[in-house]
Amino acid sequence: MTHPSHEAAVEVITAALDRGDLVTVAGLCTVDYSGRASSTLGPGERHVMLKPDGTAMVHTVEGRQPVNWQPPGCEHEVDLADGRLRIVSTRSTPEERLVVEFERLLQASAFGLADEEDLSLSGTHEDLKDRVLEDPGRIEPGFTPLATERETPAGAVDVYGEDADGRTVVLELKRSRAGPDGVGQLERYVDALRRDLHADAEVRGVLVAPSATDRARRLLAERGLEFVSLAPDTDDDA
Amino acid sequence: MTHPSHEAAVEVITAALDRGDLVTVAGLCTVDYSGRASSTLGPGERHVMLKPDGTAMVHTVEGRQPVNWQPPGCEHEVDLADGRLRIVSTRSTPEERLVVEFERLLQASAFGLADEEDLSLSGTHEDLKDRVLEDPGRIEPGFTPLATERETPAGAVDVYGEDADGRTVVLELKRSRAGPDGVGQLERYVDALRRDLHADAEVRGVLVAPSATDRARRLLAERGLEFVSLAPDTDDDA
């Protein structure tokens, strides 16, 4: 529907949401949000999408991110407020509320989209882990993985194993160039294991990624941690 | 346009992109992506949005995140491949390519959206920082901020100052409940300053957030770091 009346839009959108359709509305609107934070957005023309799973998104002409949104699981309400289309999307835990009020409508649409297919993605963290487990010698000769996602008081370690000399080795994997945060994680895990295992146990920590930033490498060195270059696939940004 | 021909859609979309409009296309399509990772998505009905800033998004009926996308700065190309509408969005640094091929078209639309307004957001990290600087006594009596974003070899510190006894104090701020990563950051900064300043200089580290997880508190304690509960606004999730 192009340039629908507010009344007609309310009818059509309500029916579409009941049907489980994906709804889009474009027009001049204001947006208010309150919840984990709060925001207001003055009048402007935007594109709004409501999904049957409770997602709401308000897109402006710029940016990958919606200017305002509501995550899946929300309740969408559509009504006429002062003769104008109003969309209210709410949830609890946390309590959040998104209100879009339209002054002028450009278009309202409903789509019943049939989609059975799942995305097939490669080049992920999981692919990197597989590559390590498939051929642990890629880390170093004699490295033997013993567990993945091994729990420590500081969190779960990506790969836990031992080296040729029987020393404990902790691997922290990053699918792309590693930064200071990855070093921080690795250090926390190594620290935790040193406390947990016998005091005399040697624990090595290895950051595994296609590459690492200068600061990450400096932090590794300062903490006696190591780096091994390895990418999930046949990438080459080392 | 509802159920447009592929030929007509190519014409309309090309003209709209030249005009700087936001374009949406809904229909049965396949999607292929390669770049930082790579993915394929078999035939299904989805909603595609192309923005004049070079953003592309493919949305299914579920999820806040698009199933495939391209960030701002890309080049959109639209053409007829084997008589079918094809959208190719590419960029360099990194080299990335998104291809959407349509088998059937449900709708194609173009929107010239006028929007001058900026989002006004509150409850942010910045608001928390302001709150600290406004009344440093909220951290503790006698705390004096000396700098924000002070650089250290491990990164920039949120707030740098000194306590009533003249000891250096580092604050790491989190707008919402703090976890292990925040402790890792704080520790890196404190470590770096202890190395940088005179060896005898005492450096205290304080995590400032509305609340912290159990593990974060344990990590703080183990490292001799502190916690102060403070929220950006009048929140109350401590």
Place this chain on the structure above:
DNA sequence: GCCTAGGTCCCGTTC
């Protein structure tokens, strides 16, 4: 429900 870490994260800022 909370916690934890990954993400093709995106995004702004700074160098």
Place this chain on the structure above:
DNA sequence: GAACGGGGCCTAGGC
């Protein structure tokens, strides 16, 4: 351009 940290991050997986 790379890098670093924040985000109303979102999302999947555990517990």
